[in-house]
Amino acid sequence: MEQLKNACLDIWAAGSDTTTNTITWTVLYVLHHPEVAIKMYEELDANIGGGRLITLNDKHKLSYISAVINETQRLANIVVNPFIHTTTTDVVFIPFGTGKRSCIGEGLAKTELFLFIANIYNQFEEYLQYRTVNFGCGAVRYEIS
Numbered sequence: 271m272e273q274l275k276n277a278c279l280d281i282w283a284a285g286s287d288t289t290t291n292t293i294t295w296t297v298l299y300v301l302h303h304p305e306v307a308i309k310m311y312e313e314l315d316a317n318i319g320g321g322r323l324i325t326l327n328d329k330h331k332l333s334y335i336s337a338v339i340n341e342t343q344r345l346a347n348i349v350v351n352p353f354i355h356t357t358t359t360d361v362v363f364i365p366f367g368t369g370k371r372s373c374i375g376e377g378l379a380k381t382e383l384f385l386f387i388a389n390i391y392n393q394f395e396e397y398l399q400y401r402t403v404n405f406g407c408g409a410v411r412y413e414i415s
């Protein structure tokens with residue numbers, strides 16, 4: 271019984287902060303990159319529309335949003351140096367670890383990240399005001415005003 275309790279605690283602890291922190295980082299990065307938000311909204315408008323919930327069946331239509339999630343996981347590596355093991359060669363993108371002790375929640379986490387992020391952006395619009403800084407020659411930068 272004690273072992274079952276501890277296994278449940280492990281899964282709960284490993285599975286809650288990791289996913290919510292990744293969602294928080296995604297919102298933060300997108301807030302700082304309005305050009306990315308615009309592309310996310312365009313993809314959502316073209317493929318879904320705001321009137322319904324997004325399901326996993328929509329994943330193949332939302333490749334830009336999936337790429338935004340991947341990029342967030344690459345930038346905000348929330349499980350740094352996965353505990354006591356290391357890799358023998360340079361690796362670029364292993365947010366869920368690798369090998370025997372890699373994350374058992376990877377499938378669930380990817381599902382949660384996609385459903386939460388796609389639905390949040392499908393239901394809510396960006397709420398910060400941006401200032402457009404025009405450099406001429408077509409170069410434009412957005413800044414939070």
Ligand code: HEM
Pocket residue numbers: 280281282284285286288289292348349352353354355364365366367368370371372373374375376378379
């Ligand atoms: C964005 C979300 C998540 C990230 C970035 C993440 C990352 C990781 C990483 C890097 C490891 C490997 C640690 C190591 O090498 O020793 C790991 C292990 C683990 N993760 Fe996740 N995880 C996430 C979500 C979840 C979820 C949703 C669950 C469960 C529902 C979960 C359960 C676990 C467990 C139990 C282990 C230990 C596996 C073992 O030692 O055999 N994780 N996670």
